[in-house]
Amino acid sequence: MSDQETNEIVDPFKPYKGRFESFSAIPQKGRSKDKIFEELSSMAGEEDAKWKTGKVSGTFYHAGEAHCEYLNKVFALFSHVNTLQFDLCPSMFKMESDVIAMTANMLHADAVKEVNPEDGVCGTMTSGGSESIIMAMKTYRDWAREEKGIKNPEIIMPHTAHPAFDKAGMYFGIKMVHIPVSEPDFRVDPEAVAAQINDNTIALVGSAGNYPYGLIDPLDKLSDLALKHDIGFHVDGCLGGFILPWFEKLGRDIPIFDFRLPGVTSMSADTHKYGFALKGTSVVLYRNSKLRRFQYFNTPDWAGGMYASPTAAGSRSGGLTAATWASLLYLGEEGYLREAKAIKDVADAMIEGVKGIPELSLVGDPTFVISFGSDEVDIYHVNDFMNTRGWRFNCLQLPPGMHFCVTMPQTFVPGIAETFTNDLKDGVAYAKSKAGTPAETAAIYGIAGSLEGNQAVTEMVYGVFDHLYSL
Numbered sequence: 001m002s003d004q005e006t007n008e009i010v011d012p013f014k015p016y017k018g019r020f021e022s023f024s025a026i027p028q029k030g031r032s033k034d035k036i037f038e039e040l041s042s043m044a045g046e047e048d049a050k051w052k053t054g055k056v057s058g059t060f061y062h063a064g065e066a067h068c069e070y071l072n073k074v075f076a077l078f079s080h081v082n083t084l085q086f087d088l089c090p091s092m093f094k095m096e097s098d099v100i101a102m103t104a105n106m107l108h109a110d111a112v113k114e115v116n117p118e119d120g121v122c123g124t125m126t127s128g129g130s131e132s133i134i135m136a137m138k139t140y141r142d143w144a145r146e147e148k149g150i151k152n153p154e155i156i157m158p159h160t161a162h163p164a165f166d167k168a169g170m171y172f173g174i175k176m177v178h179i180p181v182s183e184p185d186f187r188v189d190p191e192a193v194a195a196q197i198n199d200n201t202i203a204l205v206g207s208a209g210n211y212p213y214g215l216i217d218p219l220d221k222l223s224d225l226a227l228k229h230d231i232g233f234h235v236d237g238c239l240g241g242f243i244l245p246w247f248e249k250l251g252r253d254i255p256i257f258d259f260r261l262p263g264v265t266s267m268s269a270d271t272h273k274y275g276f277a278l279k280g281t282s283v284v285l286y287r288n289s290k291l292r293r294f295q296y297f298n299t300p301d302w303a304g305g306m307y308a309s310p311t312a313a314g315s316r317s318g319g320l321t322a323a324t325w326a327s328l329l330y331l332g333e334e335g336y337l338r339e340a341k342a343i344k345d346v347a348d349a350m351i352e353g354v355k356g357i358p359e360l361s362l363v364g365d366p367t368f369v370i371s372f373g374s375d376e377v378d379i380y381h382v383n384d385f386m387n388t389r390g391w392r393f394n395c396l397q398l399p400p401g402m403h404f405c406v407t408m409p410q411t412f413v414p415g416i417a418e419t420f421t422n423d424l425k426d427g428v429a430y431a432k433s434k435a436g437t438p439a440e441t442a443a444i445y446g447i448a449g450s451l452e453g454n455q456a457v458t459e460m461v462y463g464v465f466d467h468l469y470s471l
């Protein structure tokens with residue numbers, strides 16, 4: 001791809017070029033705080049205006065101005081604190097232990113004792129969903145090497161599981177075996193998983209729910225398989241972990257997805273998504289502390305003194321830990337149930353809206369991620385149109401589709417579900433009028449899927465990163 005082509009892709013992501021000064025060196029003399037604050041406020045204001053319309057899918061797990069202000073105030077108390085220094089800052093392990101225990105309890109940690117009284121759910125806090133997943137995968141690799149002598153580990157995952165699993169496979173030399181999902185229900189087929197289990201299989205993965213469709217895999221069946229083969233089973237609740245429990249309490253029909261399943265050996269749940277904490281926190285949980293040991297790291301004989309850390313990160317800001325703790329305590333079950341109900345009400349109205357448009361077909365039985373495609377129109381034309389109305393969907397591919405993940409910002413905009421439905425209807429009409437012409441969205445989606453296509457897309461994306469990092 002030529003520089004000019006890459007520039008065309010990247011330019012829209014660099015709206016500040018030419019408007020605000022770029023810096024290739026630390027200024028000789030510091031700038032005034034007012035000037036700095038003015039520029040930052042202007043960027044923040046413009047960016048906030050986009051999602052405050054309620055038209056942006058997922059991304060902003062923002063529980064309102066007052067909640068955010070409160071978290072920022074809490075953050076300030078500990079912004080300078082390093083969670084790693086547990087001797088100097090004992091508040092950190094105190095708060096993290098509380099967050100881990102509260103998360104474990106929400107995910108029915110008590111159930112593990114009924115299966116084995118020696119087990120007890122424990123975990124660590126991490127910097128986000130990806131780190132939680134990466135840590136769990138490293139844990140299984142090291143567990144299987146030590147306990148089973150497995151040197152060429154394999155982990156089986158639905159193709160819909162988050163790419164953080166593949167990242168872990170790449171980092172730790174684990175072969176990630178993908179199981180395709182397909183119509184009609186788009187959830188992984190346990191028999192297809194079973195067929196891939198061999199002597200090198202160390203763990204299985206399932207999602208509650210997955211990113212593309214928000215669907216919950218048949219976790220009970222995967223749990224049985226994990227028990228039968230004495231292997232690990234990670235349930236990725238990064239997205240659903242902090243909302244599905246409340247849907248269940250609200251009486252919704254949610255299949256069991258947590259430690260009540262006897263084969264579940266680890267879970268990830270993101271406090272920085274539906275936990276409504278600040279960005280940069282998540283929880284990874286294990287069925288017992290023996291397993292968690294394989295996550296830890298220590299260099300006993302380093303010249304700089306003994307260096308130990310429970311997760312991949314070194315220093316982390318205590319502000320994030322404190323804000324997470326404060327979010328859970330302030331909202332309480334009552335608050336989470338209230339927010340979950342508000343989200344579900346909007347999601348239900350949007351689901352009904354999609355159902356009322358015959359050209360669109362929903363993927364599976366949606367909860368809070370509404371995913372759909374079409375056999376009658378090019379769905380990417382619909383996305384092109386929705387962009388013109390200020391909507392920001394997430395595009396899906398193989399097969400083509402789009403999804404909208406409902407978070408709190410939608411609940412702040414009265415009538416958002418009606419606007420969504422009406423705009424979608426217009427989007428379908430637009431797509432019909434454009435039949436036979438290429439959609440703009442298809443310039444990016446629609447290339448991958450073959451070896452050459454995947455290589456071309458990767459090359460393009462890496463080029464975009466390079467350009468984004470240029471001044």
Ligand SMILES: Cc1ncc(COP(=O)(O)O)c(C=O)c1O
Binds near residue numbers: 129240
């Ligand atoms: C199902 C699922 N797992 C994991 C992740 C990764 O989380 P993070 O972006 O916090 O690293 C996401 C993010 O959207 C997700 O939806």
